[in-house]
Amino acid sequence: MTQKTSLLTLLLLLALCLSQPLQAEDGYRLWLRYDQVQEKTRLQQYRQLVSEVVVEGNSPTLAIVRKEIAMGLKGLLSQEVAVGQQASKAGTLLLGTPASSPLVASLQLSDQLKAIGTEGYLILTTQLQGRPATVIAANSDMGVLYGTFCFLRLLQSAEDITKLAINSTPKIQHRVLNHWDNLDRTVERGYAGFSLWDWHKLPGYIDQRYLDYARANASIGINGTVLTNVNANALVLTRDYLVKVKALADAFRPYGLKVYLTARFSAPIEIGGLKTADPLDPTVQSWWNEKSAEIYSLIPDFGGFLVKANSEGQPGPQNYGRNHADGANMLADAVAPQGGIVMWRAFVYDDKEPDDRAKQAYSGFKPLDGTFRKNVMVQVKNGAIDFQPREPFHPLFGAMPKTPIMMEFQITQEYLGQGTNLAYLAPMFRETLLADTHAKGKGSTVAKVIDGTLDNHTLTGIAGVANIGTDRNWTGHLFGQSNWYAFGRLAWNHQLHSEDIAAEWIKMTFNSNANVVIPVQNMMLTSREAVVNYMTPLGLHHIMGWSHHYGPGPWIKDKHRADWTSVYYHRADEQGIGFDRTKTGSNAIAQYYPPVQKLFGNPKTCPEEFLLWFHHVKWDYKVKSGKTLWNELCYRYSTGVDQVRQMQKTWAGLEQHLDDERFTHVASLLKIQEEEAKWWRDACLLYFQTFSKRPIPSDLEKPAQTLEHYMQLDPKFVPGI
Incomplete structure (x- = not known):
């Protein structure tokens, strides 16, 4: 190689390096991307209104506030903004509490601060020492941090900040992620790699990812x-x-993130050497008291226990002839002296019980109302079966007025396409939260049950089963991040709208260009309905593949327990399809309040999205569209596939506005989603056609393979089992 050629090669390599982005857009930054504001008018406004930052006080959380606001403003404004403890000019951004900041105390905000509680915050446009200023004030350092993230969100979203008067308080006290992580780092129903928690290297090594995880949760108000x-x-x-x-609790604490653990009910036997785990046995009670004291000696702010007992083979109080309240109360007494709580899951059913599985949680827990300790919440899934693509709200909501009821949503998409499907879940969360239980008349929504306002409970909670793992982008599918984000935002304020949350996330994750925000928002808002259409339209449910729950399996039968099969739920025969839960069937409908029974109990008034959930309907029954039930099923399945294809088309049109890495990532997964949607459509229609004996309408795309082909498919090594 000549010297001239060598120099030319070096120049080309240098030019190539300079042309590459300094930071790969691999999704690691989540929605916390502090890139320069692109709207010039807004950028100029922000630079004028935030010329210096004042954070008075010293604490680990306020140190994070200083770091976050400095990093955020440097990136968003593309210039350094001095962060100190004295105000000296117009355009000051003041952050603090009256206790930490004499300047905040001087603003006499006591009445406003009194109304926002411990975690709430104020963001106000005001005057400070006679000069224009913006103030983020709270009663606690954590409130200041929450307010900091809110303020940066406004800048990321290119919002007007000239006249701010924000008053924000969380509507639910305990806003918690449930990690189904195992100690060997596998994750049950996890589709984003292995567990974040590297137990082998703890306690000595604190991975930066732990801190980034805590920071992300704090940014959306998750506190457990x-x-x-x-x-x-x-x-x-x-x-x-x-x-x-x-070690993890110490790392998370400055971000307001409390640690909880799952308690195996048989632990006194397995690790304690006792011969029993009977909750009424004094030696067992003493063991749990001592274990709790040990935990609190290490972790003074330990949150408490989450318990799954007497469900799907797990040990519990019923092993000893006791009830769920006996078990929960024993643990509640153990953690009560230190302010801990117990979250006792109501996902309990018995394979030896012949009654409709949808009824069993209500039947087991309703009689126990009023018998739980004050620091116990009963954690109830949004629906009575198991995180299906669509379920009516669980009848336990509103049925236990003397007991705090905690919501359990699933963020990870176990039944909604897992890690390969785009399914924005805020509309599903909202659908449940807005459902009216009629427990105390019209307007007794599920949201009012879980935020405590319906029955005057001060202990309140909401949980989301997380899909966060070691994948570089945290959630496997980039759009899985939107469900983590949406859960946090709704946990803080369940009155937020799905479209607004989507718009926030898009602006923070991609950019605030309307040519991106509007089409992506439309994609997101239709995505969950698309999944329902090509998987379980009209109230069908639990017809997925065996064990791994991946792909269609409406033919699953003859397993060791009926309620783990598909035929148990769809009950297709030559007359029709659907599970009769009215008086002529299992009568599960009787567990709802009379107005809800009336609505769901008549196929003419039952919302069509729940028709086959509550009714066994004839194939030629005329639905609202005027089609027969069979034809409607065919069109719904086909519509789901068409909706995915429309998402592909929309995404393809955004290539010029997005970075290559994330564009290609989503485009590739949308292609996979299209193939899976066709798989679901073809397999389900061919199978149900064996009962309906009716043709698929001629104008619809025909199945690509035979039913036998689809029935023989058995994917191996599906993640998350």
Whole structure:
């Protein structure tokens, strides 16, 4: 190689390096991307209104506030903004509490601060020492941090900040992620790699990813995390592991993130050497009291326990002839002296019980109303079966007025396409939250049950089963991030609208260009309905593949328990399809209040999205569209595929506005989603056609393979089992 050629090669390599982005857009930054504001008018406004930052006070959380606001403003404004403890000019951004900041105290905000509680915050446009200023004030350092993230969100979204008067308080007290993570780092129903928690290297090594995880949760108001799987391993309660848990709790604490653990009910036997785990046995009670004291000696702000008991083979109080309140109360008494709580899951059903599985949680827990300790919440899934693509709200909401009821949503998409499908879940969350239980008349929504306002409960909570793992972008599918984000935002304020949350996330994750925001928002808002259409339209449910729950399996039958099969739920025969839950069937409908019974009990008034959930309907029954039920099913399945194809088309049109890496990532997964949607459509229609004996309408795309082909498909090594 000549010297001239060598120089030319070096120049070309240099030019190539300079042309590449300095930071790969691999999704790691989530929605916390502090890139320069592109709208010039807004950028100029922000630079004028935020010329200096004042953060008075010293604490680990306020240190994070200083770091976050400095980093955010440097990126968004593309210039350094001085962060100090004295105000000297117009355009000051003041952050603090009356206790930490004499300047905040001087503003005499006591009445406004009194109304926002411990975690709330104010963001106000005001005057400070006679000069224009913006103030982020709260009663606690964590409130200041929450307000900081809100202010940066306004800048990321290119909002007007000239006249701010924001008053924000969380509507729910405990806003918690449930990690179904195992100690071997596998994740049950996890589709984003392995568990974040590297137990082998703890407590000595604190991965930066732990801090970034805590920061992301703080940015959306999540204040608790359950580290371990509800199918619990008692080893996490041993001293060796508790020291590791302490290391995580210490790292999370400045971000307001409390740590919780799952308690295996048989732990006194497995790690304690006792012969029983009977909750009424004094030696068992003493063991849990001592174990709780040990935990709190290491982690003074330990949140408490989440428990799955007597469900799907897990041990529990019923093993000893006791009830769920007996078990929950024993643990509640153990953590009560330190302010801990118990979240006792109502996902309980018995394979030996012949009654409709949808009824069993209500039947088991309703009689126990009023018997739980004050620091116990009963954690109830949004629907009575198991996180299906669509379920009517669980009848336990509104049925236990003397007991705090905690919502459990699934953020990870176990039944909604897992890691390969785009399904924005805020509309599903909102659908449940807005459902009217009629427990105390019209307007008794599920949201009012879980925020405590319906029955005057002060202990309130909401949980989301997380899909956060070691994948570089945290959630496997980039759009899985939107569900983590939406859960946090709705946990803080369940009155937010799905479209507004989507717009926020898009602006923060991509950019605020309307040519991006509007089409992506439309994609997101239709995505969950598309999944329902090509998987389980008209109230069909639980017809997925065996065990791994991946792909269609409406033919699943003859397993060791009927309620783990598909035929148990769809009940297709030559007359029709659907599960009769009216008086002529299982009468599960009787567990709802009379106005809801009336609505759901008549196929003419039952919302069509729940028709086959509550009714066994003839194939030639005329639905609202005028089509027969069979034809409507065919069109719904086909519409789902068409909706995915429309999402592909929309996304393809955005290539010029997006970075290559994330564009290609989503485009590739949308192609996979199209193939899976066709798989669901073809397999389900061919199978149900064996009962309906009717043709698929001639104007619809025909199945690509035979039913036998689809029935023989058995994917291996599906993640998340």
